[in-house]
Amino acid sequence: MTAKNTAAILALVAQLTTQLTTLITDDQTESQDVSGVAPKSVPSRSNRVLLTTEEAAERLGVGRTTMYRLIGTGEVESVQIGRLRRIHVAAVDAYARKLLQNPDAA
Numbered sequence: 001m002t003a004k005n006t007a008a009i010l011a012l013v014a015q016l017t018t019q020l021t022t023l024i025t026d027d028q029t030e031s032q033d034v035s036g037v038a039p040k041s042v043p044s045r046s047n048r049v050l051l052t053t054e055e056a057a058e059r060l061g062v063g064r065t066t067m068y069r070l071i072g073t074g075e076v077e078s079v080q081i082g083r084l085r086r087i088h089v090a091a092v093d094a095y096a097r098k099l100l101q102n103p104d105a106a
Helices: 001-034 053-060 062-074 091-103
Strands: 077-079 084-088
Touching: 001 084, 053 091, 062 077, 077 091, 084 091
Parallel strands: none
Antiparallel strands: 077 084
């Protein structure tokens, strides 16, 4: 490889680097520019009405297996939506209140 070829290759690499940097910077600017775009309305975990079995267990501070047992025995009411099992927040709270009123029920 001659010095002339090396210089040409280095010039091309520098040019490509500049172009890539410009593309990356433009792409990041476009992804950060969300003006005029309404955010998706996705309920946060704190304001959802129906919880997964794992979320209900976490809310009660029990394990997943215990939560399934409570659902199976009817101590905590749940609903089936298609193949999914969901627990209403009020059902979790009602079970917790029941435990507070009668600690021996656990």
